[in-house]
Amino acid sequence: DCVLVKLPFNFNAGIQTECWTFYKVAILSAYPQFIPWLNQHCNNLFLTGNFQLAYGENCRLYDQYRYFEQVLCVEEADCTLLDTEEDALWYIKDKLSHQEYILLECDFTGTDIEGDWQLVRECLIYGMDTQNQTVYVPYLQKGRWISSAIKLSILLQAHRKSRGKKDFLHESLRLLQYRATLFRPVFTGKFAPSLHVFWKDIRYIYKSNNKEIRLVEKAVEKGRETEHTVCQIYWDGYNACLSGMIAMVKKLLAQEWILRNLDDNLALTFKRLWEYRVYSKLRNSSLEEHFVPEYLIKNQQYEERNIQLLRNASLFALKYTHYQNEKNLKAILKILHEVKDSEDYLLDDLYIRLSDKIGY
Numbered sequence: 001d002c003v004l005v006k007l008p009f010n011f012n013a014g015i016q017t018e019c020w021t022f023y024k025v026a027i028l029s030a031y032p033q034f035i036p037w038l039n040q041h042c043n044n045l046f047l048t049g050n051f052q053l054a055y056g057e058n059c060r061l062y063d064q065y066r067y068f069e070q071v072l073c074v075e076e077a078d079c080t081l082l083d084t085e086e087d088a089l090w091y092i093k094d095k096l097s098h099q100e101y102i103l104l105e106c107d108f109t110g111t112d113i114e115g116d117w118q119l120v121r122e123c124l125i126y127g128m129d130t131q132n133q134t135v136y137v138p139y140l141q142k143g144r145w146i147s148s149a150i151k152l153s154i155l156l157q158a159h160r161k162s163r164g165k166k167d168f169l170h171e172s173l174r175l176l177q178y179r180a181t182l183f184r185p186v187f188t189g190k191f192a193p194s195l196h197v198f199w200k201d202i203r204y205i206y207k208s209n210n211k212e213i214r215l216v217e218k219a220v221e222k223g224r225e226t227e228h229t230v231c232q233i234y235w236d237g238y239n240a241c242l243s244g245m246i247a248m249v250k251k252l253l254a255q256e257w258i259l260r261n262l263d264d265n266l267a268l269t270f271k272r273l274w275e276y277r278v279y280s281k282l283r284n285s286s287l288e289e290h291f292v293p294e295y296l297i298k299n300q301q302y303e304e305r306n307i308q309l310l311r312n313a314s315l316f317a318l319k320y321t322h323y324q325n326e327k328n329l330k331a332i333l334k335i336l337h338e339v340k341d342s343e344d345y346l347l348d349d350l351y352i353r354l355s356d357k358i359g360y
Contacts, residue, residue: 005096006127006136011145019138022145023124024068026138027101027183036191037071039283043201045276047235047244051257053272070188077102077180079163085133088156092128092135095182101126103181106158113154115139121162123155124183143268198287199354205237205347238276239347242340245273249333253326267321270314270332277307292353299346306342309335 008030013022028034047053068074081091082104095102102125108117120139127136135155139148163179235244251257252266281303288296313335320328 004127004129004131005093007096007099007101009126009138009147011138011147019122019124019140023101023103023138024072024183026145027126027185028068028071031185031187033187034071034185034191036193039286040191040194040197040201041067043280043283044204044236045238045241045273047241047248049234051244051248051269053241053269053276071186073182073184073186075182075184076178077104077182079180082156082159082180085153085156088152089128089130089133092125092152093130096125096128099184101183103183104155104159105162105179106155107162108154108158109161111154111158113150115141117158123150123158125155128152143265193287193290195291195354195358198291199358199360202347202351202354205239238280239340239343241273242336242343245269246333246336246340249329249336253329253333265321267314267318270310270317274307274310274314277310281307288350291357292350295350295353299349302342302346306339306346309339313339 008027010026010030013026013029025038028038045053077095078091082088092102103122104125105122106120108120111117123135123137125135125137128134129136129149133152134149135152136147136149137155138145140146159180235241248257285296285300313332316328316331316335319325320332
């Protein structure tokens with residue numbers, strides 16, 4: 001029989017980020033009842049050493065099984081039921097009919113598929129067409145997630161190839177997912193706003209101001225674990241990201257760093273920063289109105305001005321991407337300094353008010 005089914009999935013789930021967090025947030029934000037939970041979680045911003053903005057709990061791996069357990073049931077899928085197309089077709093159809101999403105680790109190298117799929121490490125199945133034996137998965141194209149239809153036979157081939165890999169990268173992914181993972185949204189009750197959670201969130205951003213994190217990777221060579229420092233510097237937290245982006249623009253002006261390809265799309269990076277600030281204002285306004293209404297009354301106009309300034313910066317970045325005119329970079333740098341000074345003041349005020357409310 002012919003079955004076409006697609007589960008809810010929000011491709012515009014806030015700022016785009018690494019796939020592990022994005023998949024979960026995109027699932028949850030497609031259901032209105034989980035918006036209050038998302039407003040108190042998954043709201044951090046970080047900037048990589050390559051000046052790419054991402055959105056997640058923090059810039060390092062974290063236990064995503066436990067972090068989402070209040071709203072997302074995460075279980076290991078039975079890989080043996082994905083060995084043949086006939087079994088997989090029945091299994092995927094059954095799981096989707098029970099509102100379960102299926103995440104498969106994949107290795108597309110050597111497969112007959114067009115595009116940059118060789119860079120894809122996992123696919124989230126949120127829909128399928130049984131007649132054409134096609135599944136629907138999110139696909140990252142030029143920095144934006146889109147829906148893509150892929151033949152089930154190709155996906156299964158890539159999944160079986162990945163199941164045989166046991167290198168350091170694939171084993172480290174066990175912190176994030178199984179080789180085949182099932183996600184099912186679970187609504188456990190009303191999520192009331194929490195003053196303590198809001199204070200901790202603001203405190204984290206406040207304390208991480210101008211904070212750089214240099215990661216140390218662990219590698220396994222011939223059975224012996226070694227450590228080596230890699231060129232991965234992260235600015236963790238929104239206010240620290242502003243400092244990182246100031247550093248980025250200065251490097252561009254000094255010609256210490258150049259835009260090499262579409263991955264270094266300055267306009268997209270600044271658009272993401274603006275999107276994040278719009279989202280954080282929407283999120284924070286309801287919490288501020290609930291806990292510190294006097295702050296909202298006093299500072300709302302300044303927050304709106306900062307959002308407008310960041311939008312202007314994204315437009316200057318778009319112009320620079322097209323024309324490589326230095327005056328656009330100088331305009332961006334001026335805006336960033338102005339926004340940074342303003343955000344420092346706002347964050348300091350909000351942190352003090354929340355600390356007084358909570359008794360610290």
